[in-house]
Amino acid sequence: MQPAQNNNPITLTLPCDGRYLGALALFVEQAVLARGFSDQDAKSAGLVVEETAANAVQHAYAPDEAGTFTVVLSFSSAALTISVKDMGLPITEAELLGHGRQSQEHLGMLLVENSMDEVHLLNNGKDGKEVRMVKYVTGGHIEQIPEQAQADIQPQTVQNLEIRQLREGEEIKLSRLLYNSYGYSYHNTNLYFPERIAAMHRRGELLPFVAAATDGQLLGHTALMDLRRDSTSAEMGAAAVDCRCRGQGISEKILDKIYATAPSLGLTGLYVEAVTSHTSSQKAAQKGGLRECALFMGLALSSDFRRIKTSVKERETLLLLFKYLRLPSAVRLFAPEKHKAMLAKLFQNIGVTAAFETPGIDAPAKKYEATILDAEYLEQDRCAAITVRRPAPDCHEQVKQLLRRLCLRKAESILLYLDLEDPRTPALSEALELEGAFFAGILPGRTFRNTLVLQYLNNLVLDYSAVNLHSPLASELMAYIRELDPNQR
Template identity: 25%
Template sequence: MLTGAIEAAYGQTYDVRWVYNPDEVGARIGAGTYVSCIAETPAGELLCHIGMSLAAAGDAVGHSGQAVTLPAARGQHLFTRTKRYLMDWAQERGLAGMYSEATAAHPYSQKANIELGAHETGFLLGWIPASVSNDAAGERTGRQSAALFYTKLNDGHERDVYAPERHRGIVAQTIELCRLRGRVAEPPADCELPPRSELHVEVDRDHNLALITVLQPGADLEEAVAGERRHLFHRENLDALYLDLPLERPATALVADHLERLGVSYAGVFPNHRTDGDVLRMQSLHRVRVKADDVAVASDHGRELLDYVLADLPRVG
């Protein structure tokens, strides 16, 4: 059913390619790393689909996606009702929360997430490839952006969060709004950076972008990221790069501000399964220009957060 729903809304342009392979979808469901929630007519005809991915079976935070409402069901708030059912299912099983990216080409999906109690935690500029064609988005060209949402389902663990001084205020605001159990803290006075950073680089060819997860920030982080960025943009010809810094490591408060010289700017707070908790996500775009008018928002908080993200972009000129 997932494949049929995606094809109905996106044709063959959806940027997560495994959804077109029913065997792969079935394997993920069987492994407990994907949950498919559907609404259908009494005759068994599909009306709405929402999925939730887990990095591993039993994870505490799910990634909601593959949300499709068929044309015949639009205007009935079926997306909201179906996602509420999935959220209740996840909450009963003890998940701490659920995050999702909602297209910023239009505000409709964002409004539905807000109705369900989700809050914006960031904006991923240029996240969606230009090749994606969504029948709800109208005629748009170029890469599109996505709003990142988090919905709290259960309490997570208490933890200290170490954000760089420049972004401490917006990180604290996000944590408070999403009711995360994190406390923004100063790094210990004796905190020292190890000589070398530990990075994990993942290239997403479907999106033509890369995600660099900083497992351990080190004194060489600026140099290490500069080298990866140069290779990914000029040798791999990627359009965008996203950099995740672990907020539960004190070293993050010491290194993130240095990355501004590389043209890396604030995106938001984001879960990352390769670290022990949430991350500060930074972003860098290559040959992609984003203006405020290109990004739709659905709340006053969303507008404030988007203004912050856009203001932090490197100046061109």
């Protein structure tokens, strides 16, 4: 597959009538082919649209109900995204994909899953439902690129480093640096594909900062990631230093460059998710002025850090460390009563005094007609996140249903983001904790100015003794979380 030259999406709306499916498949195949994709990719696109649209024709509407469905083809240099939307009967992802079933229609959806890199069902409330499928650009994995271009690193290059953003054409060097640091275990597999790095960089989804030697070799890297339009905080991730150059302050120099650049991007805070299989990344983050504010138990699959001694375990617990680029004044929050003491400690740790208010007395809650939730699922790590954007009276039930769907998709660790400035949050948090969710910490600037993070483990019993933490507060936070983890009882 080659990147598309024309990125304008194609939208087609048709009646829910099976007689149109053959023509639709041919149209999609030709449209994808016209955008520069391969014959095989075009045929696969036509097939998956036909199968997904057939599902909508058969099940979206009652037999006596007239309805339509819409197909949207979106093109980028990194991927082809296909959406099939309808306003018909809501279903769960398990019902759509038919996991564990062998009927003809579910075999068709199994074919769709096997043909695409990602398949997601999005229930969009009043806007109906959407099956979104993604096929990434093929070819170009770092494993398939010869090593000849990678020269030996000379020791003197460490003395004359240039700290800057990644330049066009350096993506292959970055992929190799990450491979040499992580093997194939880094959870964001897009970073092993130079073409995908370039595409994400162009779209502003990834902002890589590197330490470059005088001969052009990349000796260190950290990227601004998870850059969201609705957030004023961003993650610093994919940190790597050439194993022959560690211990020489390269990471700290890159962090200084990021701190100087981030305010111009509208960011007020930065955070890292440090692994706990060893404490090296925690120490580096603390040296950079970041402080502990959350602990995500078993959130990711374990990483293979080359030449760093780690405790081996199936899933990796991540310690979240945060730094304000501009300190706010005292924050006024609506928090669950039992968590107020720990929340006050965490906010104080990142330099802010928390003032807690009482729902219904200090501020009335806005009334929303419908709950709005966002859900993200990271298949390679079998983890997910739910953001409660607008909690209506049915919010608790909506989150319960979404948790069930994510568990059916075999998500093992799920984060829940709640607005600490919403008067409904204390009651909602308490209700979700009765369902098995438990405290994780805070993340300022992630969707909300002040975000409470809960976590849910899908029958996952973790060995807390295998978690390595550097600071006393992090250890205190883990002990607090362990007492609340229902899987430890």
